[in-house]
Amino acid sequence: MPARLCRVERKAAERSVVLEALERHLPSWLARHAPDSRRLHVLRRILTCRTASLGHHLWACEECGRKLPMYNPCRDRHCPQCSGKRTLDWLEERRAVLLPTPHFQDAV
Ligand SMILES: [Zn+2]
Ligand SMILES: [Zn+2]
16 A cells, blocks of 8 residues: 655655646647747746746655655646636745745756
């Protein structure tokens, strides 16, 4: 039986599920559609959502103290991970558990 995922691990997994679906379906979608440059830009931005390219904050689990990097959201209003209030909730939730350490911005 797999070990119970703790809070930070569930959050990390949640991100990758959406991203994996996008990555899996985007190539076939692009083969059938011809998005203009604005839409392509949005798509590219969404694909960077919560990846290392947007930097991350270090999160500590309040249950077990494990630390994991939580990648920053793209905040694009078209992004399925970032739309509307959910973004604000997400940010608030993260702000509440931020470690008192400097925030990292990954250089790409
Ligand atoms: Zn934990
Ligand atoms: Zn996003």
